[in-house]
Amino acid sequence: MKKIVYVKDLCCERCARRVAEKLQLSDKVLKAKSDFKKNRIFVEVSSELTDEELKTLVQAQDQEVISIELRIGIFG
16 A cells, blocks of 8 residues: 655655655565655555554654655556
């Protein structure tokens, strides 16, 4: 399942990359890529991971989660 996590402030590319790398250490996060300019993190997660658990993982990286949305699109 692909989702977008919107966060309050990814200060720089290095910090954003660190957050994505830390998320990928979780068994339930298959892929993670961050976009610090738009304050969002694209994740591909197993169906077992709830939004609340994902929020907790992101917040453990000192990031304030604004929202989590299902990623919908042609290449979804």
